[in-house]
Amino acid sequence: MRQFFPFLILLSILSITSCTQKYFIVRHAEKAQPSDGIVMNTPNDPPLSAAGNQRALALKERLSAEKIDAIFSTNTVRTLSTAAGVAADKKLEVQQYAKVDSSLITKLRSQKGNVLIVGHSNTVDDLVNGLMGKEEFKDLPDTAYDNLFIVLVKGKRLTFLREKFGQPSQ
Numbered sequence: 001m002r003q004f005f006p007f008l009i010l011l012s013i014l015s016i017t018s019c020t021q022k023y024f025i026v027r028h029a030e031k032a033q034p035s036d037g038i039v040m041n042t043p044n045d046p047p048l049s050a051a052g053n054q055r056a057l058a059l060k061e062r063l064s065a066e067k068i069d070a071i072f073s074t075n076t077v078r079t080l081s082t083a084a085g086v087a088a089d090k091k092l093e094v095q096q097y098a099k100v101d102s103s104l105i106t107k108l109r110s111q112k113g114n115v116l117i118v119g120h121s122n123t124v125d126d127l128v129n130g131l132m133g134k135e136e137f138k139d140l141p142d143t144a145y146d147n148l149f150i151v152l153v154k155g156k157r158l159t160f161l162r163e164k165f166g167q168p169s170q
Helices: 002-018 050-063 077-090 102-109 124-132
Strands: 021-027 070-073 094-096 115-119 147-154 157-164
Touching: 021 124, 050 077, 070 077, 077 094, 077 115, 102 124, 115 124, 124 147, 124 157
Parallel strands: 021 115, 070 094, 070 115
Antiparallel strands: 021 147, 147 157
16 A cells, blocks of 8 residues: 555545646736736737747747647737747637626636637736636736736635736836
């Protein structure tokens, strides 16, 4: 029996971690031109800057070891470009959403498996707060691009983590 004990411990750990669903929430990477405020409809829908392309690559690298089952993004060039590398790596189509509301949160909660969601400085908090069912933080500053928010769901237990990825934001 002693020889099977380490195997049982490993099996228990694997079953516990495999039951945890993860939502990875990021703001789009740096855009090529500044906006006049924190709105989703930046004039001319700018693409990512060189720094933004580097950050999108850093996101792909950060999530490369994660199993991602679905990707959601708004329909702007900068959010779709931020999600593109992960989508190609995971061979997934990016599902578009128009706004963060209760129906989107319900749709996200109904997803099976891990999910990447790309939003904006003024919607990332709505995504995290909606998934958590409580306020964790407010809008991001317009200069913050290096945050990776992770909502872990294990049964009815929710945990919120905040990591950094890529080069530090200015």
